Amino acid sequence: MLKIGITGGIGSGKTTVSKVFEVLGVPVFYADDHAKRVMVEDDILIAAIKQEFGSEAYFADGSLNRKYIANIVFNDADRLEKLNAIVHPATFRAFDAWVAQVGHVPYILKEAALLFEACSYKLCDKAIMVYAPLEVRINRVMRRDSISREEVLARNAKQMTDDEKIKLADYTIVNDDTELVIPQVLALHQQFLQMAAAL
Secondary structure (H helix, E strand, O other), X not given: OEEEEEEEOOOOOHHHHHHHHHHOOOOEEEHHHHHHHHHHHOHHHHHHHHHHHOXXXXXXXXXXXXXXXXXXXXXXXXXXXXXXXXXXXXXXHHHHHHHHHHOOOOEEEXXXXXXXXXOHHHHOOEEXXXXXXXXXXXXXXHHHHOOOHHHHHHHHOOOOXXXXXXXXXXXXXXXXXXXXXXXXXXXXXXXXXXXXXXX
16 A cells, blocks of 8 residues: 655645545545544543643643643744644554555555654655645635734744755645646546556
8 A cells, every 4th residue: 555645835725635536535644633633532642742731731621722732832933843743643653543444445645734844754655745826825825714914924934845845745736726636636646556556
């Protein structure tokens, strides 16, 4: 089974592209969704977060106090790095467990915003970068999340640049609202099926 990582800057449409692969029958692991899940389900991780950020990190019902943690890490790069260092191993464990459950398929996708930043691309056979120009991405996120241009730029600044990601990626899908995405996905799908068959 091939493991293909897929990423892109905020608003690039990486989730939308991943959904196209899903329509083709490709199982997709959404790392950010699983990260949210393990933060309330993985006992080792919960204990580590409480140790680092205090018991206020969780409400009495066991749910994560996102606002409390966000306020701590948003303007403190060191604390954000610590949070990621705690969460990423738990997400990797969740990925391994998920892969074991998927069964026999030619390939799977791992969709992750921080595929390169967290070095999880090293656990994948290939990596795809979904690219859209910054202005297109800003407008998409402003519409989607009802936030200001400044807030989008602040979030974007916490990620690697598109150029850095494109250099690390094996393939780039352009999702700029002018190029058609589906033909690009279909072409890669065929390549991955051929690669998997040759294993």
